[in-house]
Amino acid sequence: MSNETTSAILSFAEKHHDFNIEDLSESLCKSMDINRSSLLWHLFKLVNSNVLIRTGRGMYAKVTKPIFSPQPADDIIEVFNLLQSNFPFAKFCIYQGEIISPLQHHLSSNRIIYVETERDSAETIFDFLKGEGRPVFLRPGKDIVYRYVDMDSRTIFVKNLVSEAPLQEVSGIPMPTLEKLMVDILRDSDFFYLQGSESEHIIENAFRMYSVNRSRLFRYSNRRKVKDELLSILNNLNLQ
Template sequence: MSNKTTTSILEYAEVHRDFSMDDLFAYLHEKVGISKSSLSWYLFKLVNENALVRTGRGMYAKVMKQPFVPKLIGEVREIYDSLLVNFPFAKFCVYQGDIIAPLQHHLSSNRVVYVETDRDSAETVFNFLKDGNRDVYLRPDKDMIYRYVDMDSRVFFVKNLVSEAPLQKVSDVPMPTLEKLLVDILRDADFFYLQGSESEHIFENAFNLYAVNRNRLFRYAGRRKAKEEILSILENLNIK
């Protein structure tokens, strides 16, 4: 993207806290001679980069909320480094359950380390982690967790990584974006304790506290068949 055009858009957004594409176009067309199609592309990119947020049809605002950046603990770093050495061609997403805590209404302990990887690699990764004398579970469901898992202890869940899941690098470790986490909480069996009314509180806290990329959220939700459910949650919470 042109630095001059991007800077001009962000400067306009700084002064006009909530603005329409038409007003922005009138301002920029005179200043840099931009076309409407080019402006649409710039706005699309800036929304995807969490620099701007859509506030309505053809309406935008500068993002004032903080991005969601999960905390990286040493154990997750060590596990990922070990996996990277032993499975250099597999894809991973590794994080600890504590990162969900800021989103929760009723705080529940979760010290699980989640290791998500390609479907074809999951069982091999599970066996590798188990050989290291770790307490590991492969794709655990609600019944397995009820019977055998202490979520307050350091256990490991190995799960399938959905293709094209939105990830972010935290000190080079692939971890979930907020949008991925929100969808997974609705869809994954091991997050059963966060589903129902608690998931609504989680969405409310997520949108109140952090910058949420709606395009990324709905794209991933579409892959997991959760888009309609999320739209319903946002409507119930009156989140525009």
């Protein structure tokens, strides 16, 4: 990426709270030779790097809110290190249920440890953790969670990790991005207690409190087949 073009875009973003590509192009073309496709490519890279965010259709702004980056609890690090040492080639996403709490409207207890891995590895990981004496469920649905799970205990849920799911590394631990968490709450049956009006509050709070990468959010929601539902929620919340 050209440093000169990047600097020019960020300088423009500093002076304009929200801007579209037409205004940006008109401004930059006065001082440099750059076409629309090149400009779009630079904007795409800046959005993916969390330097800019999309605030609407064709609209951009500089990131001013913090990035959602919850710290893994000690027992999350312990579980990850255990799995990493025994399954060094498996891919994981691991996090504690408490990271959802700051986004909630009606606070509910959730101390579950979520271990996500590739579909082909999930049953092997489940058997291993069970053999280690850990309280663990494999891909639990609504009925299993409702009947048999104490959400206030450090029970482990082993789930499928969706390919190309947006992850972030925090203190060496692969954890979900905010965009992944919002979509999974809408889609996964074990999050049934958060779905409906509470999921709308979670999404509203996520946008209010943190920087949201809309491109990442829409791409993942489309992959998980909840994009239409998400767009409807954003429209109702005037976040489109």
